[in-house]
Amino acid sequence: MLPASGAGPVAEGKTDEPLIALRSVTKVYGEGPTAFAALKGVNLDIERGDFIAIMGPSGSGKSTTMNILGCLDVPTAGTFRFKGIHVETLNRDQRALLRRKYLGFVFQGFNLLARTSALENVELPLLYRGDEKQARREAAMAALDKVGLKEWWDHTPGELSGGQQQRVAIARAIVTNPEVLLADEPTGNLDSERSIEIMQLLTSLNRDSGITVLMVTHEPDMARFAHTIIHFKDGLVDNIEQSRKAPA
Numbered sequence: 001m002l003p004a005s006g007a008g009p010v011a012e013g014k015t016d017e018p019l020i021a022l023r024s025v026t027k028v029y030g031e032g033p034t035a036f037a038a039l040k041g042v043n044l045d046i047e048r049g050d051f052i053a054i055m056g057p058s059g060s061g062k063s064t065t066m067n068i069l070g071c072l073d074v075p076t077a078g079t080f081r082f083k084g085i086h087v088e089t090l091n092r093d094q095r096a097l098l099r100r101k102y103l104g105f106v107f108q109g110f111n112l113l114a115r116t117s118a119l120e121n122v123e124l125p126l127l128y129r130g131d132e133k134q135a136r137r138e139a140a141m142a143a144l145d146k147v148g149l150k151e152w153w154d155h156t157p158g159e160l161s162g163g164q165q166q167r168v169a170i171a172r173a174i175v176t177n178p179e180v181l182l183a184d185e186p187t188g189n190l191d192s193e194r195s196i197e198i199m200q201l202l203t204s205l206n207r208d209s210g211i212t213v214l215m216v217t218h219e220p221d222m223a224r225f226a227h228t229i230i231h232f233k234d235g236l237v238d239n240i241e242q243s244r245k246a247p248a
Contacts, residue, residue, distance in 0.1 A: 017084060019179070019212060020046040020069065025078035027064050038064040040235035041078070048179075051206045051213045053223035053243070056232030063184075065232065066216055070103060070182045071095040083179075100129060104173030104211075108185035110165045112157045112172075118144060119153040122172045129176070143171040146209075147201060163194030170201060174211065181205065183215040187222050199225040 027039040039061045046052060056062045067073040068080060071087060074095075080087040082102070087095065112121045122140040131139070144150045147167040157165050166186060173181055183202065187195035203225055206213045215226065223229050224243050231239040 017081070018045040019048045019050075019083060020044070021079075021081040022065075022068075023079045023081075025065075025068065025075045025080060027061075027068065027073070028076045038235055039068075039075070042235075042237055044230070044237060046212065046214070049206070049210050049212055050228060051203070051226045052215065053226035053229045054214065054216045054232065055218070055220075055223055055229060056238070060232040060238075061235040062216055062232040066182060066184060066214065069180075069214060070105065071099045100125070100176070102179045104176065104178035104181045106166070106169050106173050106181065106183040106186045108188040110157070110162075110169045110189070112165060112168060114157055117154050117156055118149060118160070118168045118171075121157070121168055122175050124172060125176050139175050140171070143175040144168070146174065146205075147171045161194070162190050163197055166190065166194075166198050167201065170198075170205075174205065174209070178211065180212045180214060183213065185216055185218065187217070187219065195219070195222060 022042050022044040025039055025042040026037065029036045029038060042061070042065060044065075054062045054066065064073070068075060071082075071090075074080075075088050078088070082098065085098070087098065090098065113124075119137070119140050122143050123136045126136040126139055141150060141153060144153055147170050149164060149167050149171065152160065152164065157168070160168065166189075170181075170186075181202070186202070187198050190198060199222055202213055202215070205211045213226070215222075217223050226243050229241045229243055230237060231241070
């Protein structure tokens with residue numbers, strides 16, 4: 001049950017349908033002759049526990065789709081169902097509640113607070129949620145332990161490597177126990193070895209914790225860690241392929 005803002009509760013739908021379903025989703029920016037259609041009728045089902053890589057050239061619609069899936073934007077037309085909830089009908093506050101309850105975000109640039117310890121960075125979502133200090137600390141330490149950085153809890157980002165910083169960012173994303181992890185170019189700022197480490201971590205979170213992973217990437221080698229690769233072109237889903245088995 002997702003609490004609503006200014007209305008009655010927003011109930012989850014049937015559990016036998018896909019976790020996420022997009023139907024005829026369009027997104028148009030601007031009006032009149034200057035209008036630009038970023039999405040032109042996207043249809044997509046994402047099942048619980050899947051690991052999806054989204055690929056495509058610049059302007060293909062992949063980032064717009066991720067913004068909609070992350071409840072950061074809404075379709076111009078069409079429907080977006082998440083756990084049966086018609087997200088396109090929710091207001092801004094309701095979408096924010098849905099994000100806090102179900103979604104975690106990982107970014108290419110890590111987005112960590114520079115003068116704050118790893119532990120305090122990971123605590124931030126729980127602080128915003130209003131959790132008590134002790135509960136925040138315990139959950140943040142558990143998340144750091146899950147990404148292999150428990151012993152680094154008191155280090156600031158400047159004292160960590162790029163791969164370690166991205167691990168802290170992933171710990172921050174999973175500290176609220178989200179059902180879906182949205183990763184935007186999570187290896188874009190890392191070398192090959194660190195990139196593989198991050199992809200192995202995302203794979204283990206997907207496999208062992210059951211987190212559904214949605215990842216945008218330009219790197220075919222990283223996309224192959226996913227179960228499913230969705231290719232976007234000109235505002236539409238161009239092709240869906242099943243990846244070969246990810247490296248161990």
